[in-house]
Amino acid sequence: MKDVADNTMKAPGASDPNRRDFLLLATGAAGAVAVGGIAWPLISQMNPDASTVAAGAPVEVDLAPIGEGKAITLKWRGKPIFVRHRTAQEIADAKKDDTAALPDRQADAARVRAFDGKAQEQWIVVYGNCTHLGCVPIGFSGEYNGWYCPCHGSHYDNSGRIRKGPAPRNLDIPEFAFLSASKIRIG
Numbered sequence: 001m002k003d004v005a006d007n008t009m010k011a012p013g014a015s016d017p018n019r020r021d022f023l024l025l026a027t028g029a030a031g032a033v034a035v036g037g038i039a040w041p042l043i044s045q046m047n048p049d050a051s052t053v054a055a056g057a058p059v060e061v062d063l064a065p066i067g068e069g070k071a072i073t074l075k076w077r078g079k080p081i082f083v084r085h086r087t088a089q090e091i092a093d094a095k096k097d098d099t100a101a102l103p104d105r106q107a108d109a110a111r112v113r114a115f116d117g118k119a120q121e122q123w124i125v126v127y128g129n130c131t132h133l134g135c136v137p138i139g140f141s142g143e144y145n146g147w148y149c150p151c152h153g154s155h156y157d158n159s160g161r162i163r164k165g166p167a168p169r170n171l172d173i174p175e176f177a178f179l180s181a182s183k184i185r186i187g
């Protein structure tokens, strides 16, 4: 997963210092957060259920430590998953682009999940593998300030929709559900 770590560490390169805190959150370890370019090995150390998670069991993710405008990367079933807390402006941008020329047309609303009947549109949860050849895109980057895959130049928006480049489809969304307004279960 070294490639994942390297790419993840590039994500804080966004110019907005508020977005430089690229959080790595260990599931099940409440409040256990590392800031900055801390790589995958730390996740494993922090996560008391690492072996269980690696085996593919569902994991619960506490969203409370993820501030607005920030994101975390976690590893589940051997793959990176991005959990991004969008700002109101980012949500508005994504909705506005529902009518843009989208290579893999999907409304932003179809990429979020609800809790208690209310769309939790501030949360985007996607697999962190480019749908071209699987590289790990860089967060808060690219022409749409979503993710940018440097391998061959695919640009995703903050909804994880492919906007430009060779990737054939939007970032995939794992099976997940809200257990509360501040907790999700993946798997």
Ligand code: FES
Binding pocket: 130, 131, 132, 133, 134, 135, 149, 150, 151, 152, 153, 154, 165, 166, 167
């Ligand atoms: S793997 Fe991402 S653009 Fe090719």
